[in-house]
Amino acid sequence: MKQRGFRVSFPLLAVGAAVLLSGCGATKQSALAPVGPVARAQLGMFWESLAIMTGIFVIVAAVFLYSLIRFRARKGDATLPKQVHGNTTLEIAWTIIPIILLVFLAIPTVHYAYAFGDTPPNAMKVDVVGHQFWWEFDYPGSQVTTANVVHIPVNTKVDFVLTSADVIHSFWVPRLGGKTDLIPGRVNHLWLESNQTGTFYGQCAQLCGAGHAYMKFSVVVQTQAAYAAWVQSMQHPKVSVTTPAQEAGMQLFSQDCATCHTIGGTTFNGKIGPNLTALMTRPTIAAGTLTNTPANLAKWLHDPPGVKPGALMPNLHLSQTQIQSLVAFLETLK
Ligand code: HEC
Numbered sequence: 001m002k003q004r005g006f007r008v009s010f011p012l013l014a015v016g017a018a019v020l021l022s023g024c025g026a027t028k029q030s031a032l033a034p035v036g037p038v039a040r041a042q043l044g045m046f047w048e049s050l051a052i053m054t055g056i057f058v059i060v061a062a063v064f065l066y067s068l069i070r071f072r073a074r075k076g077d078a079t080l081p082k083q084v085h086g087n088t089t090l091e092i093a094w095t096i097i098p099i100i101l102l103v104f105l106a107i108p109t110v111h112y113a114y115a116f117g118d119t120p121p122n123a124m125k126v127d128v129v130g131h132q133f134w135w136e137f138d139y140p141g142s143q144v145t146t147a148n149v150v151h152i153p154v155n156t157k158v159d160f161v162l163t164s165a166d167v168i169h170s171f172w173v174p175r176l177g178g179k180t181d182l183i184p185g186r187v188n189h190l191w192l193e194s195n196q197t198g199t200f201y202g203q204c205a206q207l208c209g210a211g212h213a214y215m216k217f218s219v220v221v222q223t224q225a226a227y228a229a230w231v232q233s234m235q236h237p238k239v240s241v242t243t244p245a246q247e248a249g250m251q252l253f254s255q256d257c258a259t260c261h262t263i264g265g266t267t268f269n270g271k272i273g274p275n276l277t278a279l280m281t282r283p284t285i286a287a288g289t290l291t292n293t294p295a296n297l298a299k300w301l302h303d304p305p306g307v308k309p310g311a312l313m314p315n316l317h318l319s320q321t322q323i324q325s326l327v328a329f330l331e332t333l334k
Pocket residue numbers: 132133134147148211253256257258259260261272273274276279282284285286287297301308311312313314316326330
């Protein structure tokens with residue numbers, strides 16, 4: 001009976017673990033695939049403590065197994081084993097060894113706590129504001145504001161200046177390092193650097209309400225030249241509205257949307273929702289909920305809270321014609 005119970009539960013456990021771990025998605029958001037000095041140092045400490053713990057486990061398990069076998073009750077032997085109490089040498093040894101191991105863990109921990117706690121003086125600054133359920137990124141001094149996608153230059157230390165507009169959120173880009181909370185009324189700093197160009201994924205790591213799981217963002221790491229070009233294009237956004245549908249969309253936008261959304265290059269300057277300047281250059285909409293395609297924009301405008309639980313953009317009960325004009329207008333934002 002027992003045998004069968006084991007056979008049934010083991011494959012079940014294996015399948016369960018596989019299903020759960022599949023959520024960890026290869027290297028997309030893996031702290032085990034670092035691309036910068038902060039994430040690399042943190043991973044190094046992880047391996048160091050894992051090595052120490054594995055060593056302790058192997059030694060303790062070996063002594064334990066040896067004792068189980070060597071001193072087991074044998075058939076026909078009813079005598080009581082030798083009774084002992086206390087062994088000063090052993091007790092001193094198992095007090096001193098853990099202390100030495102803890103010192104080995106404490107040295108890098110304290111070292112990195114200071115190294116990562118102090119913002120490098122020449123770091124580039126990006127202000128990050130957490131909102132339910134999206135990210136605002138402001139580049140102080142360059143008049144650039146974006147949402148849910150942050151561009152940074154490669155091999156550059158970036159000081160993310162973190163605060164929140166509402167509840168506590170947490171900023172985490174596993175491949176770059178982290179994470180640090182965004183707390184209303186407080187300013188936290190987290191500096192990160194990437195030594196590789198490419199797109200890396202971030203996620204809010206502090207349960208902040210119904211839309212928390214859909215509060216994602218991308219970090220686009222670019223060469224210095226490409227980054228400078230991006231800043232230039234964000235400072236001089238092109239909005240060229242030509243067709244009647246685009247014009248109708250812009251008109252609708254000024255009535256229904258401009259109270260909440262800003263668009264660079266126009267007079268729309270609402271501050272409640274994400275800044276929509278160069279919206280079409282973003283890989284996703286609604287903080288990673290949908291890929292950024294015209295069909296998905298239409299889906300979003302039709303019923304935001306239906307697409308993303310808890311979304312604070314209301315359902316404006318727009319008609320299909322209105323949605324099509326608005327999408328035509330949004331598609332001009334490059
Ligand atoms: C009451 C304020 C409000 C109004 C009015 C509003 N929005 Fe929004 N909008 C938001 C908020 C808040 C979000 C962020 C939702 C989220 O991701 O959780 C958002 C998100 C968006 C996004 C996705 C942006 C991104 O980068 O993820 C688009 C596009 C958008 N709104 C377009 C519109 C259009 C077009 C209208 C008018 C028809 C409109 N919004 C009206 C508040 C508003």
